[in-house]
Amino acid sequence: MTAFIIRTLASLIAIISMAANATAERVEATYNFIWNGFVVFTAEAVLEQSSASYAINMNVRTRGVMRLFNRGEGDLSAVGTIGPDGQIVARHYVSKGRWSGDDYRKELFFDETGKFIRWERDWPDEWLEDYERAAVPEIMQYGPDGLSFLMLLLTESPPAATRVFDGDHVMEIRLACARGSELKDSRHSPIKGAATKCQFESETVAGELIETEEQQQKRLKEEEKARKKAERYARRHQGEDEDAEEDEAGIPIWLQQIEELGYTLPVRASFKSDWGTIRMYLKELKTSDGVHLKP
Structure with missing residues (x-):
């Protein structure tokens, strides 16, 4: 698995795990990820919750030009409990799929x-060789996992900073929001108009990746190769990034109150990759009430 896919999937999980203030028992959301005018990923997320428990499932798959570089599909799921005081407690998390011909499961x-007990990991040997990390202190081995992070954002006052544990490293996720943004028309999504813009940041605080100089050079070489290959493809096919003027550092996320449904949802996002900027768009929404939002 290339460094690009790892970082893209990590950002993907964190971004989609933001369906805030949901009121229906079941919410289904489909997001497309666009690079240079081309769809490169599609993610379908499903959240089911009651007053005492939650279950989240997500399917992520490569699309279009991305399949020329990495054919892959991943399924993620998380279940947990919700205490009387609204406390979210992760209980079980699974990530499995197939990327570039390799099957994996964690x-x-x-x-x-919510304390981590154990894990089971079945990864290709090549991944394990390129994925050595420093040990995480036991006191930091607690949930939420990456998907259960969603439930913290369902509260009326989501935390400004949250630590997420995935079995071998801890990531601190920070979110700062301000109203007053305006989304223009896009052929990629039916959403436009007034929105709240948030800045998403993440930092590894335990379990840092350990790389030898040789491994680092190998990673950088692969990233540069992928970037140049993507640039050649873009020139040949004349892809168009219609939101290029919004390009900026970090990971900006736009949330919008969808009045007819009663939800505040992430509707667009933008983040950097080895290929350049990739943008996320909410494509379709379905709730347990049978209400749809689609182009």
């Missing part, structure tokens, strides 16, 4: 307090 188990 499963995490947490106790009733």
Whole structure:
């Protein structure tokens, strides 16, 4: 798995895990990820919750030009409990799929307090060789996992900073929001108009990646090769990035109140990759009430 795919998938999970203030028992959202005018990823997320528990499932798959570089599909799921005070406790997380011809699976188990108990990981040997990390202190081995992070954002006052544990590293996720943004028309999504713009940041605080100089050079070489290949493809096919003027550093995310449904959802996002800027668009929404939002 290339560094590009790892970072893209990590950002993908964090971004889609932001369906805030949902009121229906079941929400289904489809997002497309666009690079240079081409769809390169599609993600379908489903959230089901009650007053005492939650279940989240997500399917991520490569599309179009991305399949020329990395054919892949991944399924992620998380379940947990919701305490009387609204406390979110992760209990079980699974990530499995197939990328570039390699099958993989990772499963995490947490106790009733959300403390990590054990994991089961079945990864190709090549991935394990390129993925050595420093040990995570036991005191930091607690949920939420990347998908259960969603439930923290369903509260009326989501935390400005949250630490997420995925079995071998801890990431701190920070979110700062301000109203007053305006989304223009886009052929990629039915959403436009007034929105709240948030700046998403993440930082590894434990379990840092350990690379030898040789591994680092190998990674940089692969990233540069992928970038040049993507640039050649873009020139030949004359792709068009209609939102290029919005390009900026970091990961900006736009949320919008969808009045007819009663939701505030992430509707667009933008983040950097080895290929350049990739943009996320909400394509379709369905709730347990049977209401749809689609182009």
